Amino acid sequence: MEEINLIAIEKHSEKLRKNLEILPLNKLEEDFAMGNYGWTRDLILSIYYEASTGKIPRNLEYRIGNRGDGFDSLDFDYKYDFDEKDFLRCFDDIDISLDLNKRNYGEKIKISMPMYGAGMSFGSISLNVMLARAMAAKELNTFTSTGEGGYPRELMKYKEHVITQISTGYFGVREETILITRIVEFKYAQGAKPGLGGHLLAPKVTPEVAKMRETVPFVNIYQPFPFHSVYSVEDHKKHVDWIRTVNPDALVSVKVSTPIDVDMVAVGIYYAGAHIIHLDGGYGGTGASPEFAKKNIAMPIEFAIPKVHKYLVQEGVRDNIVLMVSGGIRTPHDVAKAIALGADGCIIGSAELIALGCTQCGNCEKGGGGKGCQIGIATSNRRLSLLQDPKWGCKRLINMYKAWCYELKKILYMLGLKRIAELRGRYDLLIDYGPKFKGYEEYLDYLKK
Numbered sequence: 328m329e330e331i332n333l334i335a336i337e338k339h340s341e342k343l344r345k346n347l348e349i350l351p352l353n354k355l356e357e358d359f360a361m362g363n364y365g366w367t368r369d370l371i372l373s374i375y376y377e378a379s380t381g382k383i384p385r386n387l388e389y390r391i392g393n394r395g396d397g398f399d400s401l402d403f404d405y406k407y408d409f410d411e412k413d414f415l416r417c418f419d420d421i422d423i424s425l426d427l428n429k430r431n432y433g434e435k436i437k438i439s440m441p442m443y444g445a446g447m448s449f450g451s452i453s454l455n456v457m458l459a460r461a462m463a464a465k466e467l468n469t470f471t472s473t474g475e476g477g478y479p480r481e482l483m484k485y486k487e488h489v490i491t492q493i494s495t496g497y498f499g500v501r502e503e504t505i506l507i508t509r510i511v512e513f514k515y516a517q518g519a520k521p522g523l524g525g526h527l528l529a530p531k532v533t534p535e536v537a538k539m540r541e542t543v544p545f546v547n548i549y550q551p552f553p554f555h556s557v558y559s560v561e562d563h564k565k566h567v568d569w570i571r572t573v574n575p576d577a578l579v580s581v582k583v584s585t586p587i588d589v590d591m592v593a594v595g596i597y598y599a600g601a602h603i604i605h606l607d608g609g610y611g612g613t614g615a616s617p618e619f620a621k622k623n624i625a626m627p628i629e630f631a632i633p634k635v636h637k638y639l640v641q642e643g644v645r646d647n648i649v650l651m652v653s654g655g656i657r658t659p660h661d662v663a664k665a666i667a668l669g670a671d672g673c674i675i676g677s678a679e680l681i682a683l684g685c686t687q688c689g690n691c692e693k694g695g696g697g698k699g700c701q702i703g704i705a706t707s708n709r710r711l712s713l714l715q716d717p718k719w720g721c722k723r724l725i726n727m728y729k730a731w732c733y734e735l736k737k738i739l740y741m742l743g744l745k746r747i748a749e750l751r752g753r754y755d756l757l758i759d760y761g762p763k764f765k766g767y768e769e770y771l772d773y774l775k776k
């Protein structure tokens with residue numbers, strides 16, 4: 328019986344994989360239903376293509392979506408035309424690595440690209456997807472994060488590249504994992520649902536997930552908001568001190584959303600002794616985040632980055648802390664624009680899932696009678712999880728990042744820069760074309776009626 332199932336699963340996943348390779352090459356009808364204004368069909372297909380080939384597509388709009396504002400209305404004021412031969416000659420000399428520790432304590436860690444994977448917990452995504460992300464992070468010399476749901480034993484093999492997250496529910500937090508990790512991430516809030524906790528629906532709380540979180544199977548898990556032990560910078564500092572006492576070498580990253588006083592929050596994080604400020608804007612989150620919260624509460628990351636960057640500069644501490652940002656980073660162009668606005672690097676969530684076949688359908692919680700994602704990504708169901716193969720997923724993630732790194736270097740080349748660090752805070756290299764999206768003229772006519 329089990330063998331028949333495995334054969335069926337293998338057949339089904341083979342078809343899924345083939346489709347991901349073929350879809351970007353097809354000329355699809357205008358009304359082919361896929362994507363939304365932020366994650367357009369072209370952006371999704373571009374990532375499928377990048378993940379299949381390791382290359383940037385030629386026939387798709389892979390740089391921007393159709394939101395009409397934010398990153399989509401920004402472009403670079405390039406100084407040089409693209410000369411491919413010359414670019415390839417200086418390719419290896421363009422430096423896109425990033426130092427994650429600018430303090431004089433903790434381990435010195437340098438990642439090979441200014442990006443790492445966002446926290447997604449065991450239970451919200453499948454173990455096979457976690458493994459694919461960890462394997463890719465190791466190959467790419469960067470990181471992935473466990474999210475708040477514990478540290479599955481299978482990830483230990485990749486511990487040098489796995490961030491442990493501690494959040495308000497303390498699910499799965501163990502001294503053992505804090506001791507082996509190189510970066511600990513405190514999640515205070517999430518841009519997709521600031522002021523709200525998490526909710527893992529009962530069908531997703533399998534015995535494995537429940538064991539990891541030290542709770543009861545098939546019962547809803549609510550993650551509270553906020554940390555009820557933290558109401559001041561001093562309280563927050565106790566968190567940082569706790570980690571530094573247990574593991575003095577570990578770097579501490581602090582994830583917050585983007586409230587109106589996000590600049591003050593960031594300075595507080597600096598004075599509490601953290602190494603990394605992680606700002607999470609309102610455009611991230613999986614289909615598990617409530618629709619009313621996504622995009623409607625947190626400040627867009629495009630506003631939050633310069634606000635925080637400028638404030639840290641004014642305080643004279645900008646060069647002592649790393650600013651990583653997430654929540655709406657979809658393309659290598661978004662990464663470059665975020666850095667030009669003042670970030671050091673970006674944290675990538677949805678794009679990684681799309682590389683594995685996510686269609687942004689939003690069924691992460693609702694699909695399969697509560698079992699989750701129909702292609703084995705946002706699920707804890709064992710059978711559905713088998714649709715994702717870690718080795719295959721790892722390869723696709725490496726390919727996607729390879730294409731992104733190529734494009735990042737190309738942007739630097741056309742701007743006449745040699746190092747990604749030189750791009751930080753260079754607003755002067757950006758052009759803002761203002762609101763403009765497909766259908767904008769029709770929209771203006773409609774408003775006049």
Ligand code: SF4
Nearest residue numbers: 685686688689691700
């Ligand atoms: S494809 Fe899966 S992970 Fe992606 S939005 Fe749909 S249910 Fe969620």
